[in-house]
Amino acid sequence: MHIPDGYLSPVFSLGSGVVTIPAWAVATHKVRDVLNRRTVPLMAIFSALSFTIMMFNVPVPGGTTAHGVGGTLIAIVLGPWAAMLCVSVALIIQALFFGDGGILAIFANCLNMGVILPFVGYYTYRVIAGRSPVLSTRRIWAAAIGSYVGITAAALAVGIELGLQPVLFQQNGHPLYSPYPLGVAIPAMLLSHAFGASLVEALITALGFAYIQKQHPALLTALREVVSGGDVPTGEAQALPLWRIFALAVPLALVLLFIAGLITGGGRLDHLFGADWSQVSWPDVGIMLLIVLGIAVVLLPLTWLLLPARLKRVGTFFMALAIFAPLGLIAPGFAFGEGSPEDVQQAFGYIPQGLRDLNGLWNAPLSGYTINADFFTAPNAPLWHAALGYEISGIIGILLLVLVVSGLMLLIRRLTGRGGGEAEVSGKPAQPREGAL
Amino acid sequence: MSLEAEADGGQVGGQVSRGQEVEPLTFSRRERRQLRRQLGWVEQTLAGVTEAIERAVFTEEHARRPGWLQGLDPRIKIGMFMVTVLAASLSHSLLVLLLLYGLLLLVARASLLPFDFFVRRVWLGIPFFAGVVILPSIFFTSGGPRLFELDLGPLHLGPTPASLLGAAVFVMRVGDAVSLAVLLILTTRWADLLKSLQILHVPQIFILLLSMTYRYIFLFLHTVNGFFEARKSRTVGFTSGGEQRAWIVTALVTLMNRSFQMSNEVYAAMCARGFTGTIRTYSDYRLRSGDVLALLGAALLAIGLFFLGRVLL
Numbered sequence: 152m153h154i155p156d157g158y159l160s161p162v163f164s165l166g167s168g169v170v171t172i173p174a175w176a177v178a179t180h181k182v183r184d185v186l187n188r189r190t191v192p193l194m195a196i197f198s199a200l201s202f203t204i205m206m207f208n209v210p211v212p213g214g215t216t217a218h219g220v221g222g223t224l225i226a227i228v229l230g231p232w233a234a235m236l237c238v239s240v241a242l243i244i245q246a247l248f249f250g251d252g253g254i255l256a257i258f259a260n261c262l263n264m265g266v267i268l269p270f271v272g273y274y275t276y277r278v279i280a281g282r283s284p285v286l287s288t289r290r291i292w293a294a295a296i297g298s299y300v301g302i303t304a305a306a307l308a309v310g311i312e313l314g315l316q317p318v319l320f321q322q323n324g325h326p327l328y329s330p331y332p333l334g335v336a337i338p339a340m341l342l343s344h345a346f347g348a349s350l351v352e353a354l355i356t357a358l359g360f361a362y363i364q365k366q367h368p369a370l371l372t373a374l375r376e377v378v379s380g381g382d383v384p385t386g387e388a389q390a391l392p393l394w395r396i397f398a399l400a401v402p403l404a405l406v407l408l409f410i411a412g413l414i415t416g417g418g419r420l421d422h423l424f425g426a427d428w429s430q431v432s433w434p435d436v437g438i439m440l441l442i443v444l445g446i447a448v449v450l451l452p453l454t455w456l457l458l459p460a461r462l463k464r465v466g467t468f469f470m471a472l473a474i475f476a477p478l479g480l481i482a483p484g485f486a487f488g489e490g491s492p493e494d495v496q497q498a499f500g501y502i503p504q505g506l507r508d509l510n511g512l513w514n515a516p517l518s519g520y521t522i523n524a525d526f527f528t529a530p531n532a533p534l535w536h537a538a539l540g541y542e543i544s545g546i547i548g549i550l551l552l553v554l555v556v557s558g559l560m561l562l563i564r565r566l567t568g569r570g571g572g573e574a575e576v577s578g579k580p581a582q583p584r585e586g587a588l
Numbered sequence: 589m590s591l592e593a594e595a596d597g598g599q600v601g602g603q604v605s606r607g608q609e610v611e612p613l614t615f616s617r618r619e620r621r622q623l624r625r626q627l628g629w630v631e632q633t634l635a636g637v638t639e640a641i642e643r644a645v646f647t648e649e650h651a652r653r654p655g656w657l658q659g660l661d662p663r664i665k666i667g668m669f670m671v672t673v674l675a676a677s678l679s680h681s682l683l684v685l686l687l688l689y690g691l692l693l694l695v696a697r698a699s700l701l702p703f704d705f706f707v708r709r710v711w712l713g714i715p716f717f718a719g720v721v722i723l724p725s726i727f728f729t730s731g732g733p734r735l736f737e738l739d740l741g742p743l744h745l746g747p748t749p750a751s752l753l754g755a756a757v758f759v760m761r762v763g764d765a766v767s768l769a770v771l772l773i774l775t776t777r778w779a780d781l782l783k784s785l786q787i788l789h790v791p792q793i794f795i796l797l798l799s800m801t802y803r804y805i806f807l808f809l810h811t812v813n814g815f816f817e818a819r820k821s822r823t824v825g826f827t828s829g830g831e832q833r834a835w836i837v838t839a840l841v842t843l844m845n846r847s848f849q850m851s852n853e854v855y856a857a858m859c860a861r862g863f864t865g866t867i868r869t870y871s872d873y874r875l876r877s878g879d880v881l882a883l884l885g886a887a888l889l890a891i892g893l894f895f896l897g898r899v900l901l
Binding site: 155156157158160169176190191195197202204206207208210221228241244247248250330355359362543 | 632669758807836854
């Protein structure tokens with residue numbers, strides 16, 4: 152996330168100091184008021200810690216590694232103002248002495264990772280944590296969500312800054328600095344973080360917070376004891392039972408979906424997600440749901456039992472996807488990115504030339520994700536017929552994919568010589584240790 | 589996945605006994621991938637730590653050489669850096685940027701920096717990355733005649749002279765800015781660099797913070813190096829990703845707890861040595877005529893480059 156020099160216009164880079172420098176000034180005063188002369192050693196050592204945390208490679212599921220920033224965790228322990236100073240100092244040292252991130256871009260980088268990240272992270276944490284005791288499980292969730300939101304907000308800020316460059320600084324229509332407009336830069340930064348770095352950061356923060364609670368709870372209260380001079384109620388560690396997590400998460404997800412639907416549907420209740428729900432015949436949907444459920448009850452346990460241990464989870468997951476896929480048929484309109492040219496014409500009023508040329512290159516046997524038989528595609532057939540066709544074609548598709556992939560794997564293994572033979576990690580034969588015996 | 593399930597294929601470790609044919613230590617592909625997963629993140633962190641220490645040592649070493657830039661006053665160097673990097677950032681002409689880069693190579697030579705290192709460090713790092721970032725924008729361009737066209741279904745791609753020039757200017761500008769930063773960093777000792785920040789009106793408390801932080805970074809790097817070396821040398825067999833993450837978090841929080849204790853001790857030590865909260869520094873820098881001439885030269889160069897860019901466009 153470190154922006155190098157040359158990506159931002161120097162006017163913009165130095166101009167972001169208008170926000171960053173006053174923020175530093177306020178932070179210095181706030182921290183000095185609380186800590187007095189202790190400011191310098193504490194801040195210096197935590198800045199060094201922040202620098203070191205950024206060097207940690209965290210193993211991520213899937214075999215790769217990622218870096219954490221740790222800004223939110225430091226903000227939870229030291230408070231947002233102190234965290235702001237610590238992360239900023241670490242960033243300045245990275246730029247000045249290690250050439251990581253531009254020198255002119257210091258203000259912009261400190262704004263993103265030093266100011267926005269700890270502040271958004273910390274206050275999200277505070278809002279979710281509420282008045283719960285310091286040792287409660289709710290605070291772990293609050294730390295995870297806070298750090299996730301914090302680093303995603305920082306990524307959003309980077310996206311906005313990069314995306315503003317072609318808008319603000321261009322010559323004869325040619326961008327002078329980072330060339331991608333807001334519509335490209337923001338989604339690129341947001342998506343790559345929301346599904347990658349932010350998840351890692353949330354995981355590390357949650358695990359770190361839980362460990363602090365368990366082993367060093369003083370870290371969570373010591374500073375506040377300094378400030379308030381009194382004792383801070385720590386409370387008891389209490390595990391949130393799984394059912395309660397689900398009871399919280401499911402309604403929350405539903406409410407979020409509902410709000411998203413209202414926004415995309417223009418605020419009309421019968422047009423959630425932009426679809427006309429009054430066209431749906433609900434008895435048909437009921438029958439379809441019943442049949443889908445019946446199939447799931449039979450097929451899912453069967454898949455689980457039949458598959459080898461290695462594939463159990465993945466295989467059952469894909470099977471569940473295939474079985475529940477027809478739920479999408481309920482929605483009137485078309486699935487995003489899957490529409491046929493007719494759907495596109497209905498929606499936009501015209502067919503792009505390229506789409507018309509490309510379409511019809513290949514007439515698939517399972518075209519439209521269903522089977523070309525009257526039983527499934529007849530215009531008056533009940534909804535569950537279509538659903539069944541959808542499902543069967545989905546399962547066939549997955550089986551085909553598995554066949555193709557495993558065939559390829561087999562071929563590759565044959566070509567590279569049986570797969571298990573080569574020894575490169577430790578190619579040297581073990582020396583017989585005769586002298587030792 | 590369970591450890592037992594992972595350890596079934598291939599042969600690990602030959603049985604060693606006197607007089608028998610020794611079976612070579614072989615690993616199946618899956619085990620090799622497992623091994624990489626076991627130690628890859630440890631080794632990457634160790635490599636990062638080592639590189640940071642190495643860079644710092646390297647910098648100090650080069651900052652002590654008797655070159656031209658090393659001999660200049662650090663405050664003057666900061667001023668020179670600021671004016672030239674501003675001129676480079678404001679310039680939109682490829683010719684001017686190339687000219688500046690040529691000058692930078694000469695300055696690097698005069699400052700006794702190893703030539704290949706200077707070029708390699710600059711061009712293999714960030715500008716290469718910048719080149720990858722800029723690549724799509726060369727092809728997705730609108731307007732102007734294209735040099736050649738690629739038809740990918742509905743997409744018509746192709747570079748125009750303007751988009752190529754724009755990309756070259758962008759990469760060259762990043763290259764110049766990074767070269768300037770490397771020149772400044774490699775020829776100035778960090779203590780001097782920090783003190784000279786005073787001319788930019790950076791408050792004393794920040795400079796003290798920066799210098800203390802820089803000092804403790806190496807202590808922490810050393811500690812982290814110890815953590816990871818210990819982990820690496822004691823890892824036998826396969827552990828799950830969950831265990832690895834749990835370990836790394838333990839290391840992180842342990843470091844944080846140590847930071848707290850250390851800050852208490854450092855504060856006590858500072859108090860014992862008479863620290864009262866006011867910060868005093870001494871500086872015995874004196875400007876010489878060579879310094880002033882260098883700054884003037886850099887300023888003239890920056891202004892010249894700026895106007896040359898305007899004329900050439």
